[in-house]
Amino acid sequence: MPGFSFTHLEFLAWAALWTVGLSVIAFVGGGLLGFVVALARVSASRSLRIAAIVYIQLVQGTPLLILLFLIYFGVAIAGFDAVPAIIAAGAGLTVYSSGFLAEIWRGCIQSVPKTQWEAAECLALTRWQRMTRVVLPQALRLATAPTVGFLVQIVKNTSLASVVGFIELSQAGKLINNSIFEPFTIFIVVAVFYFALCFPLSTWSRSLERKLNVSRR
């Protein structure tokens, strides 16, 4: 039986690219949706705020695995053709990320001092102008470090996408193992790939946090 070879390594590298691709989809999709939910969460309308709270609680209280199943099988049950794995995985991770990013960003928006809102209000700015010109730019600075930190969670959680048949890094590891059965070697290599993706992100996040602390003295 042939051992772990360059071909396998190449296969894992391709799969790692899919992991990256899926992470990007989850981050962009989750970011857009999460931003809207965060705005709803701090809006002046009570019903919008409640809707946002319910959404966040539902998403955060549901395991990602179940979210993925719900979307993958739910769409089929709803009478549509089975969705392609990448759509199901992308949608599941988008919903998952949006719930967490919305909550992170809500915290950042609300930690901009109330006096900043008030100063902008006293200059006759509309609510939207106060938000976009005064509050969000300041919240953005606060949000960068925790957002990049959450990217690490997204990258690691893409491994669950294998349950809907998406071949990313960890699924590729399993497939190789099925043929050559060298689990230890294979999963060490897989772990190294994940580390190579995540380590730069968490380092970046920490350096952003340090910079922020210095400039806020």
Place this chain on the structure above:
Amino acid sequence: MHAPVSAKAVVSLSNVHKSFGALKVLDGVSFDVGPGEVTAIIGQSGSGKSTALRCINALETIQEGSIHVCGHAVHDPALDRRALRRDVGIVFQSYNLFPHLTVEQNIMLAPTCVKSMSKAEARELAREVLARVGLEAKAEQYPEQLSGGQQQRVAIARSLAMKPKLMLFDEVTSALDPQLTGEVLKVMESLAAGGMTMILVTHEMAFARRVASTVIYMHQGKVWESGPGSMLDRPQTEELRGFVGSGL
């Protein structure tokens, strides 16, 4: 009862009541401010001075009474707040400049957003109001690069750029050391001399006596005593005598 609203008054409060929960903060406050007048509000901490200013600017809603400011019925639930804020500038003790914007951008923000002024016009205006507070050279700096006194002068300039008909100042020098206090007071004095209608909450007694046309002493949410600056030399009530005598 309070005398009927003078048609000329820029600000007119009549029997204003305001509570925070069970805490009564304004207890039947009435006073008028005419055009070009400078009114100084003095009083112990907690007597309701800031709350009075905030009610005038609709940052707080009142439970009873009426407030008229530059023709706006501020007590009316249907008040157009943005229209009111175009006529009224307010400066806070803590400056509240926007830290992510330069001095110039701080000043240009409202004219471009609210009055749809072009960038170039707004920049011109920013230079003009900065000149009035003596800070043309600081246009490109960020607030954190300025001293407290300079930041407060920028905050004043930012309000002036909206060409308000009334300016409110809430203890704008209380966070500053004496030397920086002087430069801010000088700016306010020049505004007063230029005919700006102003209400200022202050602990600077000498300044109040010299610049204010009317001094209002607030105590326990009421206008306890009011009159020209010279009233501070001959207090009529025990409380004001104590307050003036406390050496503030």
